Each structure stands twice: as structure tokens, then as C-alpha cells.
Amino acid sequence: MTAPALPRLYPARMRPRDVLRVGGVGLRTRPVRAFLSALGIAIGIAAMIAVVGISSSSRAELDRTLAALGTNLLTVTPGRTMFGADAQLPVESVDMIARIAPVEQVSAIGKVDGAKVYRSDRIPAAQTNGLAVYAARLDLPATVGAKLRAGTWLNAATERYPAVVVGADTATRLGIGAVGPDTQIMVGGKRFTVVGVLEPVPLAPELDAAVLVGWPAAADRLAFDGHPTTVYTRSVESAVAAVQGVLAATANPEAPNEVDVSRPSDALQAKQAANQAFTGLLLGLGAVALLVGGVGVANTMVISVLERRAEIGLRRSLGATRGQVRVQFLAESLLLSALGGVGGVLLGIGVTSAYSAYQGWPTVVPAWAMLGGLAATLAIGGLAGLYPAIRASRLSPTEALATP
Secondary structure: OOOOOOOOOOOOOOOHHHHHHHHOHHHHHOHHHHHHHHHHHHHHHHHHHHHHHHHHHHHHHHHHHHHHOOOOEEEEEEOEOOOOOEOOOOOOHHHHHHOOOOEEEEEEEEEOOOOOEEOOOOOOOOOOOOOEEEEEOOOHHHHHOOOEEEEOOOOOOHHHOOEEEEOHHHHHHHOOOOOOOOOEEEEOOEEEEEEEEEOOOOOOHHHOOEEEEEHHHHHHHOOOOOOOOEEEEEEOHHHHHHHHHHHHHHHOOOOHHHEEEOOOOHHHHHHHHHHHHHHHHHHHHHHHHHHHHHHHHHHHHHHHHHHOHHHHHHHHHOOOOHHHHHHHHHHHHHHHHHHHHHHHHHHHHHHHHHHHHHHOOOOOOOHHHHHHHHHHHHHHHHHHHHHHHHHHHOOOHHHHHHOO
16 A cells, blocks of 8 residues: 655745735834935935936026027028129018918018107207117017016007107117107107117117117008018927028028028027036936945845844745745845835925025926936845845855854
8 A cells, every 4th residue: 555645845925915024024123224224225316316306497497598588589681682782571571481380479670761760850960879760560579578668569559650669778879768648759750759668688689779660650651661671580499490491481482592591599509508418417416326325225235134144044944945035135125225215206306396496496306307216226226135135045044044
């Protein structure tokens, strides 16, 4: 009679909940060390998040400042004919340019030839102060970023009547300190009421020494021929170069060679250069911070293996497999990294918000930095804990239990 076959024994499998529970044993039994280790990781991640966040906030403020300087502003002016004479932009050029899809704003001024400006009819004819008279469209301030120092801009009513807005230099040369019904100047031999005074316009300095008349009033009262002399356009920033390439042909399809188009603003090039510099800085500092966090995790886990040799030997003698020991220490490393990563992200966001509020900047913490920081922390924590986990699993039960 043969003895019955004994059932084959298999090592118990650890469920995910068991892995988390066993991995947390080392953290619960050594709370102070776990806290200090997680704090070191958190400081490294917080440094990365704060550097990225503060740099991104600073870049957002720089972008806002550069945007105010007209990074997407292009101007169209008449050039020369093939015989060297002054060319003209077609009367309908503004409307044609407005049909370009990426163009968001368009406005224009047209010089009124032969119109002289005087403070009163008592001023000698030779004392013109070098001021120019332009017909202006109502949307000009919004397009070029002009602001009023006093009074109001032309509207649908005043653009048809003898009303003018003067530039900052014009107001100084003519001695205009206030605006109102009693403030009048002579334009082209006719009296015009000054309804507004502009601040200096950095994007359109030609307006500083100008007298701006409504487009209809200039045609009716000053014999303006309706041809624009400068067209201002604002486009989608990513399409500025493409818009520049088609402006000449759009403004004057019959003679695009007689049209001059400005190159993209220097501010746009400065913005692109700044973005590239910031990107390199963020990547470099983020990598250093993550490396510091990874070294901290590796150091903590190696020391934990050395201190817990007896525990490892006991678990091995009770039937734990090498794989289960590896999983235990790897899970502990990942939990430690996750705690430090979450704390570091929260701390980094707080530091960024406080500093940005102090500087008056918009607070910007990129989502990729937060998610990437957590993911990188877990990845580095896993790699840093892999060697200690493998080392712990290779300890034989007798060797581990014999260690004092």
C-alpha cells in the first residue's frame, strides 16, 4: 500500500493591500526617520516646484510686459514706385488686410498733406512747430495701445465734426494743458476743438507729434484723399511671420513691391529668446532637485536594510520568498517617495504663491511640473529602492539571523 501523495505547497501570494500594509511597517515602526527622510524628499521636490513655479510666474509677467510692447504689431506703409516716386496704398487696403484670418485688429492713419497747425490765427505762418495732421480711424488707440492723458478719443459723432485729439509732444508745443469747448487750434486754416490729449505712444511714436482728425471730417473739411499712409495690424502671435509674408500682396495686389512691411517686433524675438532660456533653466534645476531626492531615498533604504537584517532573516525563515522581501522594501521606498513628493508639491505651490503675490506677479505653477514631479519622484524612488530591495532579498535566513 503506497502512502498518499502530499499536496504541493506554494508560497502565499501577497495581494496589493498586503503589499501596502507590509511596506508601511518600516515607516510606522520608525516614524521619526521616515518623517525626516520624507522631509528631505519634500524639500527637494518643493525646491523644484518653487523654481519652476517662480520662473513660470516671472515668465508670465515678462510675457505680459512684452505683449504690452506690441510683440504682434506689424505696420504697412507705402514704399516707392519703380521710377522712384512715392507710392500710395489703395483706399480699400485696410479692409482687405482685415480679411486675413490671423489678423485680430487693424487700424490706420492717413496723412493730410498741406494742412498746417497753429495755436491760433495770430501765429506767424512760418511757425508750424513741425506738426503733422493725420486722419485717424476710431479703433486706432486699441490697436497701437494708445492711452489718453486728458479728455476723450474720437467717437462716431465727433469724427464727423471739427474735433481733434493731439499727441503728447503736440500738446507741449502748442501749450495745451486742458481740453474742452474753449480749447481750439487752427488746422488747415479752420478752427478745430481739442477733445483729447494722448500719452506718449511707444509703439507709434509718429503720433506724439501729430494732430488726429476723424476720417470723415478730414475728407470733408481738409480735402483728405482717403489713402492710408500707415496701417497697423495685430495678429495671432504664432502667425506673425506668416501674416508679414502676405501683407504686401494683400494691401496692394497690383503692386506689392510698392509696399513696405515692418519686420516682427524686437519684443517678440526677446520673448522667444526668454522662453528658450527659461525652459533650459527649468529643466536643469528640476533635474538637480530630483537627483537630490533620489539620493535621499537610496540612502534611507540602504540604511534600513542594514538595520533590519534580523527582521529580514526572520521573515525568510517563516517562509517569505525573495520576491516578497524585494516587494516589501520596494513598496516601502515608493511609499516614502510618494509622501515626500505630495508634501513637496504642496510646499512648492505655497512658496510660489507667496512669492508671486509679494512681487505682484500672476501665480503660475505648470501642471506638468506637479504631475511630472510626482511621477519622477516615484520613478526615482523605485530605482533608488531597487538595489536595497535586491540586497535584502539575497540575504539568507541564517546569515541574517546571525547578525548581531
